[in-house]
Amino acid sequence: MTYQPKFFQRYAAGIITTAMVGFYFTSTANAAGFSDINDNTHKEAILELVNQGVIKGFPDGTFRPYTYITRGDAAVMVARALGLLEGQVISSSRFSDLGNSNEETREAITRLANANIISGFEDGTFRPKDNITRAQMAKYITNAFDLPISNDEPTFPDVSRNAALAPYVTAIAKAGITIGKNNGMFGYHDQLNRGDFAAMIYRAQKKDIEPINPLSIEGDNQGNNLINGSAKTYSVTLTNPVSGKPIQDAALNITFEENLHTNSFPQNNVWVTNGQGESNIPYQSDDGNQSVIKIYTDRNGKATFTITGSNATVTPIVFLDGSNQAWDTKGGIEIKTQDGRFDEIEYHVKAEPVTFTVTPYEISVFGQRTNYAAIAEVDENGKIIEHNGREYRIRVLKPDGTPFAGGIVNVGIEELLDSDGTNDYTSAYFVDFKNAAGQHLTKGQLKLDSKGEGSFVMASPQVNDSAKPIVWIDQNFADNHQPGTLQNGEPMSDSSKVPWTNFQPIRVDNGSLGAKLEVKEEQSIGEKTFTMTFLNQSGKMFNPGKDVHAHVTFEVINTGTHRIEINTSLLNNLQLRNAVDAESKENKVVVEVGGRVTLAGDTPIGTATLTAHAVEGVSLLQVKGSAVLFHDIGEGSNSVYVYTDFIEESLPYFYAAKIESIIAKDTNYNGTSDEIVVTFEKEVHHFEAGDFRITQNGITYSANTINKEEKKLILTFPEDAFANGTTTLKYDPHYSGTEALSDEYGNKVIAFQVGFNSVRKIESEEQGESSEEEQEEQDELDEEKGEETVNPIVEENSDLIKGEEEGSSEADSKNQ
Numbered sequence: 001m002t003y004q005p006k007f008f009q010r011y012a013a014g015i016i017t018t019a020m021v022g023f024y025f026t027s028t029a030n031a032a033g034f035s036d037i038n039d040n041t042h043k044e045a046i047l048e049l050v051n052q053g054v055i056k057g058f059p060d061g062t063f064r065p066y067t068y069i070t071r072g073d074a075a076v077m078v079a080r081a082l083g084l085l086e087g088q089v090i091s092s093s094r095f096s097d098l099g100n101s102n103e104e105t106r107e108a109i110t111r112l113a114n115a116n117i118i119s120g121f122e123d124g125t126f127r128p129k130d131n132i133t134r135a136q137m138a139k140y141i142t143n144a145f146d147l148p149i150s151n152d153e154p155t156f157p158d159v160s161r162n163a164a165l166a167p168y169v170t171a172i173a174k175a176g177i178t179i180g181k182n183n184g185m186f187g188y189h190d191q192l193n194r195g196d197f198a199a200m201i202y203r204a205q206k207k208d209i210e211p212i213n214p215l216s217i218e219g220d221n222q223g224n225n226l227i228n229g230s231a232k233t234y235s236v237t238l239t240n241p242v243s244g245k246p247i248q249d250a251a252l253n254i255t256f257e258e259n260l261h262t263n264s265f266p267q268n269n270v271w272v273t274n275g276q277g278e279s280n281i282p283y284q285s286d287d288g289n290q291s292v293i294k295i296y297t298d299r300n301g302k303a304t305f306t307i308t309g310s311n312a313t314v315t316p317i318v319f320l321d322g323s324n325q326a327w328d329t330k331g332g333i334e335i336k337t338q339d340g341r342f343d344e345i346e347y348h349v350k351a352e353p354v355t356f357t358v359t360p361y362e363i364s365v366f367g368q369r370t371n372y373a374a375i376a377e378v379d380e381n382g383k384i385i386e387h388n389g390r391e392y393r394i395r396v397l398k399p400d401g402t403p404f405a406g407g408i409v410n411v412g413i414e415e416l417l418d419s420d421g422t423n424d425y426t427s428a429y430f431v432d433f434k435n436a437a438g439q440h441l442t443k444g445q446l447k448l449d450s451k452g453e454g455s456f457v458m459a460s461p462q463v464n465d466s467a468k469p470i471v472w473i474d475q476n477f478a479d480n481h482q483p484g485t486l487q488n489g490e491p492m493s494d495s496s497k498v499p500w501t502n503f504q505p506i507r508v509d510n511g512s513l514g515a516k517l518e519v520k521e522e523q524s525i526g527e528k529t530f531t532m533t534f535l536n537q538s539g540k541m542f543n544p545g546k547d548v549h550a551h552v553t554f555e556v557i558n559t560g561t562h563r564i565e566i567n568t569s570l571l572n573n574l575q576l577r578n579a580v581d582a583e584s585k586e587n588k589v590v591v592e593v594g595g596r597v598t599l600a601g602d603t604p605i606g607t608a609t610l611t612a613h614a615v616e617g618v619s620l621l622q623v624k625g626s627a628v629l630f631h632d633i634g635e636g637s638n639s640v641y642v643y644t645d646f647i648e649e650s651l652p653y654f655y656a657a658k659i660e661s662i663i664a665k666d667t668n669y670n671g672t673s674d675e676i677v678v679t680f681e682k683e684v685h686h687f688e689a690g691d692f693r694i695t696q697n698g699i700t701y702s703a704n705t706i707n708k709e710e711k712k713l714i715l716t717f718p719e720d721a722f723a724n725g726t727t728t729l730k731y732d733p734h735y736s737g738t739e740a741l742s743d744e745y746g747n748k749v750i751a752f753q754v755g756f757n758s759v760r761k762i763e764s765e766e767q768g769e770s771s772e773e774e775q776e777e778q779d780e781l782d783e784e785k786g787e788e789t790v791n792p793i794v795e796e797n798s799d800l801i802k803g804e805e806e807g808s809s810e811a812d813s814k815n816q
Helices: 008-012 028-032 043-052 071-082 103-114 134-144 166-174 194-206 772-789 805-815
Strands: 018-020 215-219 225-227 231-238 251-256 260-262 270-274 283-285 293-296 302-309 312-314 316-319 348-350 354-357 362-367 372-374 384-386 390-397 408-413 429-434 443-447 453-459 469-472 501-504 515-522 527-534 550-558 564-567 572-585 588-603 607-614 619-629 641-643 647-651 659-665 675-680 692-696 699-702 705-709 712-716 725-731 752-758 793-796
Touching: 043 071, 043 194, 071 103, 071 134, 071 194, 134 166, 134 194, 215 316, 215 348, 231 316, 251 270, 251 283, 270 293, 293 302, 302 312, 302 354, 362 469, 390 408, 390 469, 408 429, 408 453, 429 443, 443 453, 515 619, 515 647, 527 550, 527 619, 527 647, 550 572, 550 607, 588 607, 588 619, 607 619, 607 647, 659 752
Parallel strands: 225 354, 260 283, 372 501
Antiparallel strands: 215 231, 231 302, 251 293, 251 316, 270 302, 312 354, 316 348, 362 390, 390 453, 408 443, 408 469, 429 453, 515 527, 527 607, 550 588, 550 619, 564 588, 564 607, 572 588, 619 641, 619 647, 659 675, 675 712, 692 699, 692 725, 705 712, 725 752, 752 793
């Protein structure tokens, strides 16, 4: 077994004696001042063992390195080195001749014998007063430090293979503990002196102990996987391994393991910045080229440096240039030639590898429609009149998976920005990006919305031109500092997943891509217009510069609760097909609830239109369209079939509201009206103050507030809105917002205007203010005269009303 002294840790921290950058690591044993060891080759070993308390000098200030050592003293010193002595009194021993030995010697011999490190003679004695031989000491050391015993042929001429202690001599020779005497002999039977003893113990102690590294390094808490452009900071500490004190003003070199043995240049472009603000990319090539950067320790023995880079993995190394950590028993480790180059034998410390990589943004780019878009249209002067092109949409997610809301991305054309050196030609440009002169650009910046999304259009006037967009996020740092310029290491879209676009002559697109069905509501009259437009490859209205004739069909299904009417006057050669509960009446087709019909006809323009409205109440319908273009449209568009999917739309029903009364009030009692109470025949809902207006003296006033009490709407207006006589209130749902007056069934009120009596104080008249009692009397009078306002002057927009007033009443009853 291996015995380690109790002071092993103290010993391990003190075995280095090093002269370094003006600092000399020394043992406190120098203070012993032995007068007879200055020229002794074992001075270092002697001082170290004295420092450990293993061996002592003499009162006269000498060490006497050439004095022979007894077997008893050798046992004590080995026991001290192993930390076996506990100061206990040993009353009995296996050896018969220890009676006159002191207590420390008896304890040492007994404990070493019990550990099978030493043995006595056959007669039961130990002979502590005899001088120990070099061969006997070989056995002590081999057993004490657990060296492998070797039966190999001895390397010394004076050691016979059959000698009893020959295996121990060979063991310490192989371990480097002895090299013999100057004459090449070992001195098998020679007595051992104190200097040689100290050297043997000292070498045995340090044989399996690595020298204490005076350098330590610690990185910040960011981890070792960083995004490009990030900075990681390290703190390095340099201490005296003997005293544990910091070393100030020492110069330490930084390099990267991956930048060693390169070919003339750095392998990885990762920058180091020291505490003085100096930056460099350290490396050393096999042809002698190198780049050096240093850090300097402060009074706490600490120095810091920062690294930053992109798309690289590096292992930082801090080294003490010119040092040598291979142990030298004569002189310790000294700083010699400093060449700025790292060598493994130099004191150094390595940090964990650090990887700089692209921020894991997820940048997705989606091309709309197909990979074939229409070229830009130009006039006879070459001026672009319609870009056409192709829309692309972007979605960007941050590393945590959340949207890159409000983020800025760069958009460019890959063919003009790729890094293969070819920069393929393309005439493509972006419709949304212009310079100050109004010219369209080939790259630009786009601000994303709250969902991390955005869109742009890429176009080209050149037939058969091809291009692909690329999207990236600027991350500017040491070796990437050009905003808006695509550079290595920045997060970008995956080229393999971004669709290219080829630009072709304009034609009608095929199938569902060749038409779209749009709906517009004529809110005042309850009509909805369905317009089918023919589209080119870019999704824009097909416009070949002449009429586009087509045979069109609309399929209509009434899925609501009231009949609907369809205006067919915009189609030529109208035909009804597959009619179920549907019939033609003049220029309209009536479709009953659950009915359906296919309308076929011709259109001479690039669109086809029908209108529909509900009869007697709100309803619902589904519409889809299709068309076959005539054969004379042009190449690529002749006889092309296009169609749309079904869309479902609600059809509101508008009715003329009946107003039972309208009364103006003066709530401030100042002689001028400021409030209107409108009483309807039945309750109304979905009202907005802005939809009610009064025009007075060329100025239009909107209601300030609006409230509801059962069938009444109570509106407040500025006093200036009222006349002294008849004032006209106008209602129109188009005035503001999206709400429209409607009854409980959703039937909407047609726009109207109504006159009523109001009062306004005339400034020139000298009138006293009315008392509250007088106003109350006036209010009662107004209520009594209510019969006069039951049928106020109501001017309906007659051109917007469907049916007679009797029809409206009938509808009301049917909806209840």
